[in-house]
Amino acid sequence: MDELIYTLKQQIIEALNLEDMKPEDIDENASLFGEGLGLDSIDALELIVMMEKNYGIKLKDPTQGKEIFKSVAVMADFIAKNRTK
Amino acid sequence: MMKHSVIITPEHVLVDGNPLEHNESGSTMLTDLYRKYIGDYPKFFKMDTLSKLGFIASELLLNIEGNRDFEPREDRAVILFNRNASLQADTHYQSTIQNPDNFFPSPAAFVYTLPNIVTGEIAIRNKYFGETSFIVIENYDEKIIEKNLRLAFQDPITTSIIGGWVDCEDEEHFEAKIFLMEK
Numbered sequence: 001m002d003e004l005i006y007t008l009k010q011q012i013i014e015a016l017n018l019e020d021m022k023p024e025d026i027d028e029n030a031s032l033f034g035e036g037l038g039l040d041s042i043d044a045l046e047l048i049v050m051m052e053k054n055y056g057i058k059l060k061d062p063t064q065g066k067e068i069f070k071s072v073a074v075m076a077d078f079i080a081k082n083r084t085k
Numbered sequence: 086m087m088k089h090s091v092i093i094t095p096e097h098v099l100v101d102g103n104p105l106e107h108n109e110s111g112s113t114m115l116t117d118l119y120r121k122y123i124g125d126y127p128k129f130f131k132m133d134t135l136s137k138l139g140f141i142a143s144e145l146l147l148n149i150e151g152n153r154d155f156e157p158r159e160d161r162a163v164i165l166f167n168r169n170a171s172l173q174a175d176t177h178y179q180s181t182i183q184n185p186d187n188f189f190p191s192p193a194a195f196v197y198t199l200p201n202i203v204t205g206e207i208a209i210r211n212k213y214f215g216e217t218s219f220i221v222i223e224n225y226d227e228k229i230i231e232k233n234l235r236l237a238f239q240d241p242i243t244t245s246i247i248g249g250w251v252d253c254e255d256e257e258h259f260e261a262k263i264f265l266m267e268k
Contacts (some may be wrong), residue, residue: 016193019130045192053189 005076012072015050016043028072036071044069056084090249090264091146093138095257097145100145112256115141122148131193133174135253139165139203140210142261143247147211150265155212162216162237163204165263166230168250170221171200182236203251215243225250225262234266244268 009023016039030036034043044065051057057079059065068078091100095114109117115137119129123144132140143163147153174197181191195204196227201219208217214238222229234248249263 017130019127042192042196049189049191 001076001080004080005072008072008076008079011050011054012047026072028076030071032069032071032075039069049077051079053081054056054085055079057082086267089146089149089264091142091261093142093145093261095259098145101149104141105145110257111125111178111257112137117175118145126210133177133194133202133253134169134256134259135167135171135173135195135200135251136203136206138253138259138261139251140206142251142263143207143210146247146263146265147185157212157214159214159242161211161213162218162243162246162248163207163213164216164220164234164248165200165204165219165251166220166222166225166233167200167250168222168224169252169254171198171202172208172256173253174198195232207247218242225252238268 005028006018009028012018013021013023018037019032026037032047032054033039038081039047047069048062051059059068068075080083089101090096093115094154095111098107098114098118104124105118107117107121108115112134115134117131118141119137123129123141124195126140129137129140138140174194178191178198181194182188200221201217204219207213208215212224218233218237221234228232232236234246237243237246237248245265245267247263247265251261253259
């Protein structure tokens with residue numbers, strides 16, 4: 001799981017152009033939206049695309065994103081259980 | 086009356102006619118200018134080159150004016166012109182949907198497929214609620230630009246305008262000539 005969390009942090013940094021940020025700077029338990037990383041709605045869409053592209057996960061219900069994108073740790077757990085690639 | 090001006094090309098930056106020190110060239114130069122003279126707006130890194138160019142030019146322009154209090158105002162318009170619209174962002178977005186077997190439309194690329202996004206970025210940053218327009222014309226034409234800016238001053242609200250040319254063909258070919266005008 002630690003390896004997946006680290007890879008996920010790298011992929012988030014790349015997909016969202018979080019320049020100046022390293023995987024170590026992201027707290028896997030911190031909120032991705034609002035106070036935490038301060039991501040916005042376009043970032044949420046980009047994360048949905050990233051999950052489909054890299055892990056073959058297609059969100060059937062976009063409102064699921066609210067729960068899944070709570071933190072990197074929650075996201076990694078969801079990916080580990082649902083990935084098809 | 087023109088108060089201040091900024092010119093940016095891939096090699097040179099002139100602020101009120103004076104060269105501004107910078108490193109690098111092309112779009113890397115824009116990032117260098119951001120780090121050196123701005124640095125408090127991480128959204129910069131998500132922008133396409135056209136928006137980065139307009140954003141940096143407007144920041145340098147407004148830094149000369151000073152008093153960056155970011156108080157909401159309606160009396161300042163942002164009216165820009167160019168030739169290439171948002172062609173670079175359009176091409177980039179197209180590349181994310183070109184291959185049916187690798188079809189992953191990027192929302193972050195898609196949001197920049199309109200040239201007027203750059204005027205929006207400037208207005209959002211500075212809390213301007215006045216007119217914003219982005220007009221695409223065939224070539225740089227001072228007469229057309231002046232005429233449109235003069236018209237903008239006809240309304241009873243606008244007292245100043247960030248106006249001019251912000252054009253981007255690609256990361257190595259771009260030009261901004263913008264100025265701050267007052268009624």
